Amino acid sequence: MPSFNLDFLGQRLELLPDRAIWWGSCRTLIIADLHLGKAATFRASGLPVPVGNTTRDLQRLSKLIQDHNPHHLFILGDLIHAPESEEALQTFLRWRQQYPDLTVSAVLGNHDQYLPKEILSRAVEVYESTFQQAGFEFIHQPVDFPTVPTLAGHLHPVVRLTDFDGSGIYLPCFAVRDRLIILPAFSRFTGGSRIEPQSGMICYVAGAGRVVPLKNDKS
Amino acid sequence: MSLFFAGRPLELVSVRQMTAKVRIATNRRGTVAVWGGGRFPMSTLLADAVRHRINQARQGIFVDDEMKRVAPLLQIQQQWSTLPAPDELLIEFHQTREGYHYFLFGFLGRLVHEGLGALIGYRLQQRFDIPVVATYTDYGLELLCPKPVQSEESDWRQLLSTQNLLEDLVACLNAGQLARRQFRDIARVAGLVLASSPGAPRSNRHLQASAELFFDVFMDFDPQNLLLEQARREVLEQQLEFMRLQQALQTLDRQRLILKSPPRLTPMAFPIWAQRISSQTIRIEEAGKRIERMIARLEAAADKTAESSCSVHPKDVVEQTTGGNLL
Numbered sequence: 215m216p217s218f219n220l221d222f223l224g225q226r227l228e229l230l231p232d233r234a235i236w237w238g239s240c241r242t243l244i245i246a247d248l249h250l251g252k253a254a255t256f257r258a259s260g261l262p263v264p265v266g267n268t269t270r271d272l273q274r275l276s277k278l279i280q281d282h283n284p285h286h287l288f289i290l291g292d293l294i295h296a297p298e299s300e301e302a303l304q305t306f307l308r309w310r311q312q313y314p315d316l317t318v319s320a321v322l323g324n325h326d327q328y329l330p331k332e333i334l335s336r337a338v339e340v341y342e343s344t345f346q347q348a349g350f351e352f353i354h355q356p357v358d359f360p361t362v363p364t365l366a367g368h369l370h371p372v373v374r375l376t377d378f379d380g381s382g383i384y385l386p387c388f389a390v391r392d393r394l395i396i397l398p399a400f401s402r403f404t405g406g407s408r409i410e411p412q413s414g415m416i417c418y419v420a421g422a423g424r425v426v427p428l429k430n431d432k433s
Numbered sequence: 434m435s436l437f438f439a440g441r442p443l444e445l446v447s448v449r450q451m452t453a454k455v456r457i458a459t460n461r462r463g464t465v466a467v468w469g470g471g472r473f474p475m476s477t478l479l480a481d482a483v484r485h486r487i488n489q490a491r492q493g494i495f496v497d498d499e500m501k502r503v504a505p506l507l508q509i510q511q512q513w514s515t516l517p518a519p520d521e522l523l524i525e526f527h528q529t530r531e532g533y534h535y536f537l538f539g540f541l542g543r544l545v546h547e548g549l550g551a552l553i554g555y556r557l558q559q560r561f562d563i564p565v566v567a568t569y570t571d572y573g574l575e576l577l578c579p580k581p582v583q584s585e586e587s588d589w590r591q592l593l594s595t596q597n598l599l600e601d602l603v604a605c606l607n608a609g610q611l612a613r614r615q616f617r618d619i620a621r622v623a624g625l626v627l628a629s630s631p632g633a634p635r636s637n638r639h640l641q642a643s644a645e646l647f648f649d650v651f652m653d654f655d656p657q658n659l660l661l662e663q664a665r666r667e668v669l670e671q672q673l674e675f676m677r678l679q680q681a682l683q684t685l686d687r688q689r690l691i692l693k694s695p696p697r698l699t700p701m702a703f704p705i706w707a708q709r710i711s712s713q714t715i716r717i718e719e720a721g722k723r724i725e726r727m728i729a730r731l732e733a734a735a736d737k738t739a740e741s742s743c744s745v746h747p748k749d750v751v752e753q754t755t756g757g758n759l760l
Contacts, residue, residue, distance in 0.1 A: 270653075
C-alpha cells in the first residue's frame, strides 16, 4: 500500500491512504472523526438519507486492523455524530467486541458531548480532552502552535487541487506544521475545511489509494 | 459604486418600479453585474434571428444602433476568423495554457448546445481516452481537452453523426455526470440542502452536508432512490432529449464546415470561454479516474519538486480586465 512515511519529531509515522496513521513503534493505529450514525441523525430530522455509511466506515476500520494488527487504537474525537445516534453507539460497541485484545482510547470531541460516557467507558478508555503517549499529545480540537508534539482532528482538512480547466477537486489530507498533525476525517460522509497554502501547513493528500505530499505552491 | 453592463461602465441613479436609471460612470473600476436571467434559454426562433443579423454583418449591413455598436467586434471576428453564413458551421480551434479549445458555433439555443456538448464530449472521450470539459451558451459551445485531438473535417462529421445516437446519449448521461449536477436542484427542492443567504446564521450545523455528498451517499447505498431517478429523468427530458438532438445534428449535417485556427480567442469565442465562470459546465470523465489523474500529476510534480502549474481561470482574467475592453 503506497502510504507515506513521515518522520515526525523522531518518530516514524505512516500516513495511510485510508485516512489513518500507523505508528509502528507503538503498534498503534490512529484515526479521527468517525461520525458514526450521521445518516441516522439526518433521518431523525426527517431528511431521507440512506444508511450504510456507518457499516462501511466500520468495515474500513476492520480492514485496517486486519492489515496492521495493532495493540492500540486511538480515536481523536467525534466518534458518534449526534445524540440521536444511540443505535450508532450500540453498533460501535458490538463492533468493538470483535477485538478483545485491542485497547481503544478515545478523546471526546464536540460531537460527543451528549454521549453516555458510562456506557462508552465500559468498552473504551475515555479521555475528556487529552491524553499522552510516548511524549505525544492526542486531542480533538487542534491548537495553532502546540508546545509538545500533538495529533488532532476536528477540522476535516481537505486541499483543493486545480485541474487543467481551472476547476478544483477537494481531497482529504493530513495537515502538518511544526509540532502539529491534523488528521483527515475517517468517515467518508463528511465535508471538510480547506487548508489554505498561506497557513504554512504541509499537506499530504490522500486519494486514489495513495498519500502524496503537496508542495506548498499556488495550487 | 459603478457596474458594467454590455461593456459600458454605469452608475446606478435610481430604481423605480421595474426601471433602473443609470448614467455613464466616470469611475472606470467597478463590479460586474450578474443576474439570474443569464440562464434564460434562447428559443430557436431567436437564434435564427441572431444568425440572420450576423449574416447581414457579414455583408457589411448594420441595420440598427445595437448592430452598429457591435460592428467593431464583428469586424475583428471577421478578420481573425470569419462570420459564418446561415449554411455554414464555424469551428474554431485555439490553444492556451489550459489546453486545446474547440469552439463550435451552432446557434441552436442553450439546451441543445448543452446536450451537444455532453454528446460530442462523450464521443471525444471514448475515442481518445481523455477528459473533456464542455461549456455552452445560446449560440455555441466549447470543448476543452488537455491534449490535442484529430480534428479534420471527417473527424467532426463522425463526432456530429446521428449514428448510435440513442446508445451514446444513454451512455453520456452517466459519463457526463449530468445527473449529479441536476441533483443539486433536486436536493434543494427535496429539502436535503438549505440555500442560506450569505451572512445568515446557520442553524442545525450537524444537519449540513452538500448536495454532492448526498449524491454519493445515495449512489452508494440506495441507487434506485426516487430522487436520483428524478435527476436522471430530468436530464433525459431536457438536455439529452432524443428528438431535439437528432434534429440538431441533422441541421448541422446540412451545413458546410469552416475550420479556423485564429491567433487569439475571437469575439465570438470569448464569451463562451468566459461562461465557465458560472460553473455551467459538463465534465466528461469518471470521478475516480479524475482523482487518479490528478494524484498522478501531483506525484510527478513532487518528483520534480517545483512545478509551475498555474492555470488561468476565466474568473481571474475577467476580474483583471473589467476595467475596459474585454478583448
